[in-house]
Amino acid sequence: MAEYLEIRWHGRGGQGAKTAALLLGESAAAAGKYIQAFPEYGPERMGAPVVAYNRISDEPITVHCNVQEPKYVAVLDSTFVGSVNFTDGMPDDGVLIINTEVSPAEMRETLGLGDSAIQVFTVDANKISLECIGRAIPNTPMMGALIKATGLLKLEDLLEDTERKLAKKFRNRPEVIQGNLKAIRRAYEEVRG
Amino acid sequence: MKKTVAYTGNEAVAFGMKQINPDVVAAYPITPQTEIVQIFSNFVADGLVDTEFVTVESEHSAMSAVIGAAAAGARSMTATSSAGLAYMHEVVYIAASMRLPIVMQVVNRALSGPINIHCDHSDAMGERDSGWIQIYAENAQEAYDNLLQAHRIAEHPDVMLPVMVCMDGFIISHALENIELNDDAFVQDFVGSYQPDHYLLDVENPLTVGPLDMFDYYFEHKRHQAEAMRKAKQVIIDVGKAYGEKTNRSYGLYETYQLADAETAIVVMGSTAGTAKAVVNELRKQGQKVGLLKLRSFRPFPHQELAQELQHLKAIAVLDRADSFNAFGAPLFTQTRAALYDLPDRPQMINYIYGLGGRDCDLSQIGQVYQDLQQVVAQGHGGEIVRYLGVRE
Numbered sequence: 001m002a003e004y005l006e007i008r009w010h011g012r013g014g015q016g017a018k019t020a021a022l023l024l025g026e027s028a029a030a031a032g033k034y035i036q037a038f039p040e041y042g043p044e045r046m047g048a049p050v051v052a053y054n055r056i057s058d059e060p061i062t063v064h065c066n067v068q069e070p071k072y073v074a075v076l077d078s079t080f081v082g083s084v085n086f087t088d089g090m091p092d093d094g095v096l097i098i099n100t101e102v103s104p105a106e107m108r109e110t111l112g113l114g115d116s117a118i119q120v121f122t123v124d125a126n127k128i129s130l131e132c133i134g135r136a137i138p139n140t141p142m143m144g145a146l147i148k149a150t151g152l153l154k155l156e157d158l159l160e161d162t163e164r165k166l167a168k169k170f171r172n173r174p175e176v177i178q179g180n181l182k183a184i185r186r187a188y189e190e191v192r193g
Numbered sequence: 194m195k196k197t198v199a200y201t202g203n204e205a206v207a208f209g210m211k212q213i214n215p216d217v218v219a220a221y222p223i224t225p226q227t228e229i230v231q232i233f234s235n236f237v238a239d240g241l242v243d244t245e246f247v248t249v250e251s252e253h254s255a256m257s258a259v260i261g262a263a264a265a266g267a268r269s270m271t272a273t274s275s276a277g278l279a280y281m282h283e284v285v286y287i288a289a290s291m292r293l294p295i296v297m298q299v300v301n302r303a304l305s306g307p308i309n310i311h312c313d314h315s316d317a318m319g320e321r322d323s324g325w326i327q328i329y330a331e332n333a334q335e336a337y338d339n340l341l342q343a344h345r346i347a348e349h350p351d352v353m354l355p356v357m358v359c360m361d362g363f364i365i366s367h368a369l370e371n372i373e374l375n376d377d378a379f380v381q382d383f384v385g386s387y388q389p390d391h392y393l394l395d396v397e398n399p400l401t402v403g404p405l406d407m408f409d410y411y412f413e414h415k416r417h418q419a420e421a422m423r424k425a426k427q428v429i430i431d432v433g434k435a436y437g438e439k440t441n442r443s444y445g446l447y448e449t450y451q452l453a454d455a456e457t458a459i460v461v462m463g464s465t466a467g468t469a470k471a472v473v474n475e476l477r478k479q480g481q482k483v484g485l486l487k488l489r490s491f492r493p494f495p496h497q498e499l500a501q502e503l504q505h506l507k508a509i510a511v512l513d514r515a516d517s518f519n520a521f522g523a524p525l526f527t528q529t530r531a532a533l534y535d536l537p538d539r540p541q542m543i544n545y546i547y548g549l550g551g552r553d554c555d556l557s558q559i560g561q562v563y564q565d566l567q568q569v570v571a572q573g574h575g576g577e578i579v580r581y582l583g584v585r586e
Contacts, residue, residue: 025369029199037199038368041311041551060371062467064332064364065555 004034004057006067007146010084011076014046016139020074021052024143027153027161028056036061049084056152074146075099076125076138081110092117097145097191099125099138104192121149123191125183132183133176140180141187148188155188196374202330202365205337205372206272206298206358207232211242212380213344215296216267216387219247219258223280225310227300227366229272252277256284256297263293264402266392268344270295274362275302278316282323288355289324290418291403294347294387295355297325298340301463301514302362303550311551312362314463314514317491318524324418326356326425327492329462334372336360338442339489341375344384345432351424359491361464361514363551375440383439426493446495448487449502451477455484457566458503460529461512462488465547465554472559483563488525496532503533508541508569510562512582514548522579543575547582558583 007024011017018039025037036055042048053067069089078100080086086096098107101124108120123145125138132141140162147153159181170176200208207229210218218237220230237246247262249255252273259269273281278299288295299317303309317327326346330336336358343356360366375383391400406414430445437443448466451473452458459469466487476483486502488495503509511530513523522530526544533539545562548554562582569575 022369026199029197029369029371034371035199036368036370038364041363041367062332062470063556064361064368064464064467066553068555 003059004055004061005072006070007054007056007072007074008067008070009052009074009076010080010086011050011052011139012046013048013050015050015076016137017050017052017076020076020139020143021054023140023162023165024146025054025056026165027158028054030161031153031157033057034059034061040066049080071095072146072150072152073097074142076142086111087113087116087118090118094118095121095150097121097123097142097149099123099142101127119149119193121145121191121193123187125187128183128186128190132186133179141183144184144187145191148191149193155185159184196376197371198374199369200333200372201228201367201369202333202336202360203228203300203367204232205333206340206360207236208374209337209340209380210270211236212375212377213270213341213384214242214381215244215270217245217247217259217262217269218271219249219255219262219269220271220273221249221252221255221277223252223277225274225302225362226277227272227274227298229298229300252280253284256281256288259295260284260288260291260293263288263295264291264392265394266389268387269293270297272298272300274300275304275310275316279304279319282319285320285323285325287403290414292353292418292421293355294344294353296340296343296347297355297357299357299359300362300366301359309550310362312364312464312514313549313551314359315516315549317357317359318515318517320357321492321524324354324422325492326352326354326422326429326490328356328358328429328490329488330358330360330365331464331466331487333360333365333368333370334442336365337372337374338436338440338444341380341383342432342436342444344387346425346428348387349428350390352421352428354418354421354425359463364464373440373442379439383436422493426490426495429490429493444489446488446490446498447502448489450485450487452484452486452502454482455506456482457508457510457563457570458484458486458506459510459512459559459562460486460488460499460503460525462491462525463514465512465514465559468554468556469559472556472563476560476563481563491525494528494532496528499529499532500536503529503540504536504538506540508543508566508575510543510545510566512545512547512562516546516549526579541569541573541575542578543569544579545582546579552583554583
């Protein structure tokens with residue numbers, strides 16, 4: 001249909017799927033793109049499934065409905081495997097990025113994507129965020145993995161913009177900001193495809 | 194200098210309120226309130242505005258407080274949503290009949306029950322006969338722009354009516370989009386200072402407000418309200434044009450999209466208009482003569498203008514994000530259909546109730562409506578006039 005790229009984020013309440021969509025949207029906007037970032041609000045509680053979306057385009061975006069054909073899908077929680085169909089609506093040239101310790105080949109097999117042209121990437125964003133931030137909040141490293149797997153944004157642009165955004169929220173906790181930036185960089189380097 | 198940022202609708206509106214720097218804001222954090230007053234209260238706490246921020250114990254009191262402030266001569270604002278607006282209902286009418294130019298941001302959300310806080314227009318439709326001007330936005334940019342125009346409309350001597358600036362809950366209020374901000378100096382100059390003719394704190398000219406008004410004059414005062422609402426139409430046009438001269442974003446009572454040579458069209462308010470534009474583009478590529486009319490000013494309702502703009506069509510679908518149970522059509526439909534009644538050769542018209550309680554209204558639903566309109570044209574009659582879109586039957 002229209003000329004825009006769609007992204008879907010799957011996570012659980014507390015993992016920061018909505019924040020990832022907002023931060024990525026802001027970074028893409030700062031890079032001169034037209035963007036949308038919005039969550040699908042359900043019951044808001046820790047651990048409940050959360051879906052968030054992005055649209056990114058070189059043209060103004062007028063549609064205001066849910067994302068149905070995401071080219072990129074980022075999964076923040078591997079416990080969804082088997083219960084949520086991540087590839088729903090994805091085109092053949094789609095890219096799926098999953099937060100898990102297993103290899104892309106293993107995940108591809110688990111998901112039954114043997115013959116599919118969809119590319120699968122994996123990254124252990126829990127481990128990265130635990131080591132860099134001190135808590136298993138996989139959203140920022142998943143942003144790093146996503147831009148590496150897709151080439152959507154330049155790493156330096158994402159780091160610069162995320163630092164600016166986090167600086168507002170964590171004014172008095174510079175270690176949180178630096179930890180998140182380190183996590184993005186590590187996931188960017190460690191994501192496997 | 195223009196500045197483009199990525200803001201949610203709530204952030205955009207709160208930022209607009211900061212630039213307006215009203216004298217008084219009163220609000221209550223009912224569920225569902227919006228982030229707007231929360232963000233605005235940060236501006237107050239940080240000393241970025243001169244506003245007297247009144248925390249009250251209910252939405253009824255929030256509206257009562259801004260009524261008191263406006264009667265005293267202060268430029269007053271509030272924001273609400275859903276049940277909060279319903280709880281204000283009694284005093285919403287008082288604001289209008291006292292001719293107080295209050296501006297209220299309404300984030301449109303469903304009314305319970307079953308409990309639901311997602312987008313539809315039921316809340317504002319409950320106030321459609323309260324005497325407030327109602328202006329709807331398609332996106333965050335329009336929500337911001339509409340808010341900045343609202344005081345000039347409300348405070349115009351021909352009008353002196355309160356204004357509800359409406360945006361779709363969650364779909365716009367909680368979604369991040371690119372928006373172009375105006376600089377503070379432009380906003381302050383455009384909105385201007387407020388100098389009421391009559392106000393309570395003018396001790397040299399004492400007056401009574403809100404007195405008993407029996408069968409001898411009440412009716413005349415209602416008649417004056419109707420006249421002010423009629424005159425508001427031209428003021429909305431003038432203010433929207435003046436705003437466009439400075440920002441390159443002009444506004445009127447409505448927007449037409451591919452309508453001039455269209456054979457069928459959708460009439461709709463709010464964020465779904467944007468989704469429908471994408472469908473119009475796609476169908477136009479296939480050679481179908483389809484169009485769209487997005488209504489911005491629901492009150493005053495531009496009935497002559499709509500009759501003029503829609504008269505050439507063969508069939509029209511009016512989409513309502515609220516129901517008026519078994520009233521033979523929801524509010525936007527019944528009004529639009531009435532507006533076209535006197536046309537010598539009037540189009541076929543059907544109504545769709547859609548998107549209640551935040552039900553997603555996607556491209557395929559809109560595509561279905563245009564397809565249905567083709568069938569209406571082929572059959573020469575509307576068939577089922579009032580329909581439901583995207584619901585399990």
